[in-house]
Amino acid sequence: MDALLLARWQFGITTVYHFIFVPLTIGLSLLTAGLQTAWLRTGREHYLRATKFWGKLFLINFALGVATGIVQEFQFGMAWSEYSRFVGDVFGAPLAIEGLLAFFLESTFLGLWIFGWDRLSPRVHTACIWLAGIGTMLSAFFILAANAWMQHPVGFQLDPVTHTARLTSIWAVLTNSTALVAFAHTIAAAFLMSGLLFVTVTAWHLRRGRNADVMRPSLRLGLWTTLVGCALTAVTGDIDGKIMTDQQPMKMAAAEALYHTSQPASFSLFTIGSLDGRSEVWSLRLPGVLSFLATGSFHGQVQGINDVQAAEIAKYGPGTYTPVIPVTYWSFRLMIGFGVLAGLLALLGLWLTRRGRTPAPSRRWFWLAALGSVALGPLASSFGWIFTEMGRQPWSVYGVLATRTSVSPTVGAGTILTSLIVLTALYAVLAVVEVGLTVRAAGRGPGDPPGADTDSAHDAEPGLGFAY
Template identity: 75%
Template sequence: MNTLMLARWQFGITTVYHFFFVPLTIGLSALIAILQTRWLRTRDERLLRSVKFFGKLFLINFALGVATGIVQEFQFGMDWSAYSRFVGDVFGAPLAIEGLLAFFLESTFLGLWIFGWGRLPERVHLACIWLVSIGTMLSAYFILAANAWMQHPVGYRIDPVTNRAVLTDIVAVLTNSTAVIAFFHTLTAALLYGGMLLVGVSAWHLARGKFTDVLRPALRLGLVASIVATAGLLVTGDIDGKIMTTQQPMKMAAAEALYTSSKPASFSLFTIGSLDGGKEEFSVRVPGVLSFLATGSFSGKVDGIDDVQALEASRFGPGSYKPVIPVTYWSFRLMIGTGLLAGLVALVGLWWTRRGRLPQRRWFWRICTWSIALPILASSFGWIFTEMGRQPWAVYGVLTTREGVSLVSPGEVLTSLIVLSALYGVLAVVEVGLMLKYAKAGPPEVEPPAKAGDSEPRLSFAY
């Protein structure tokens, strides 16, 4: 294995691992803010206990997300220094804004929220968690703007002297159509993350008949949020697919393993191809669906892999511009399938828990608990498809991945890959252990909250 392959493996492993925490931070912070808002309006102690309970899980996830995210920044210098030199003037701008504005916003107000119980006026304290939620969303936007520039580069020029990309229009970078739709798609995915966590944790306790008065409302909120999120994912995913077809036709063709241009183009539910992914041997297809996903018309034309390859070879020079077809094909389907399955679980759960009912079927609660994994899998497969489908480009049409790798030895990259993988393995044990410990403990008992200005704030509200 050469430096390029090892660097790709390292970045892929650390990125997918880090992204386990990001959507949950975004989605859970918004749901906690909703629960606290409802508590402040109704003074229902059950809602306050839910806020305290899920707040602990949120804080554990936030801490691990920060720790793993730092590694991402270092890798641009460690493994991708040529990429960083070439696009740093452009790529660094949204990342700098994220660090200086959004991250400081969310981290500052998170501290005020943690230590502000009984010390801040209640409405000010509530505003803190809402600002944390807004901060997480802003962080996501600026990071997605940087990634979207790799998918669809805009607002730049190549300096003929230094042969580097130079930022010419920051507004174009921040309003990139790819970034805008990716942002809304990510927000809905994050809401599904948070919703299914509420569902899964609540289901585990409800199956044992514990904390019913507190966790049934949390379960219902999670179910509703998950259904809304699934609907949002379908809409934003459809728009994203059409933008992708225009900007990266090879990625859409690779998502379907469509080798020959078709009008109309069918969507395969299942395909068996050759071992090298070079041709289709057998498939089960639905007529016209791929045309609709790509063009908005059931009779639209979709360019095939072979035709796009010929076009890109004529534009960019000799070479293969095909990604690994089996990876793009199956990651695309697994993304859609696991996301829809999460929505189906939520829809059935909402129906079975209507009008104060709680099902007595243990298998139902078991499915709800294990469904926590579904949005995690859907997002992971989605990012694998997004990044693998762009290959061999680091910046589409501008810089190949091979050109962006650092001039370091395979041994050096392998060493860091092993160390980081081992470290992340330890962090995974810590994360899962802490989440299980506090999730199984259930909602805490709480006292009526102390008001701001009391000389002895009640310590039972401290985390």
């Protein structure tokens, strides 16, 4: 057993698992805030019922996200103490801001929103959910700023005495081009993922003819959110790809399994490689598309793996600077593929529900596709993070700190294996709890409409708060 490999598996499992809840929390908070604003402005009772219904699903995911996020951060001191020692002065700054500012903002106003239904005025109460949603976005930004520094380190210098990274400009860290585009990409993905959850839950109810007054508008909202999220994800992903080509040329080459520098460079839809993953046997390609993704021109030059490897040996010394090519190649394509499927489903759903229509129960294929679509968002997000992190290897901080020197030197493989097994088992239990709570809350629906005295925003029944 290798301690480094086990530590990487542990961090990978906890990170991918945790990040399922992050985009869901962001998207659901903002969509819930939008629904409550619609109720406040129109006084229509079905918006109030929708707000409370989707708010329950938001709270479930928020709670699981907090629990898994705490475990993830503990690992910096558990298995990656050398990394923490080296980057603590830089890495700790955005994490501290996230904890002291963003997390307290979202948790404080979320608490006011949960318990303020019968205590706060409708306008103040609506403002609380918006502030909680803004807090979730700020939390994501500061976390992504920390991660972006690992991808493209800026605003620091190496201390000649301690041989650690010393922060010189927090502004440079927070305005890192990699951080800004990653934040935009994440917010877009959050809308895509939360929109798909809307589609799945509403499809389950509408297929059975239940709660149509709430579920049909929610279905349309989910379809539009998914489509817009898919389009914005594609645009921000394109920008991210061009930045990545400039900052991490090896990652772009690995995404395509491009071994030799090409101009123009084609994009392979499917490639069969050798067993060691180091050469191409056969592929189906789109001419010039990779050049466009990397440079913005269909005739641009894209560096190959072999040339980048030679350049990095000359810059950093002897070693292997190539990530696991099959992992980067397929995770890149699966990320794109699942996102495209989500966009196509949204387009189809919007066409079938145009002009007040609802797909007939006999369209079983559509309802099954809508129910299964809930998996598309987490799959696209997970493969995106696998590509982002695996494509950076063998660096934990690109060009500055190697992953092999970041692991805790005094923690043995047996200890890491034990924690890996325990955490994986714990996360499996949490997955069962998450699915159980979500299915139960989603299956109950928004409940029966309240009486006539609750139809307006100003006469809403105080007892219509959440029941747990």
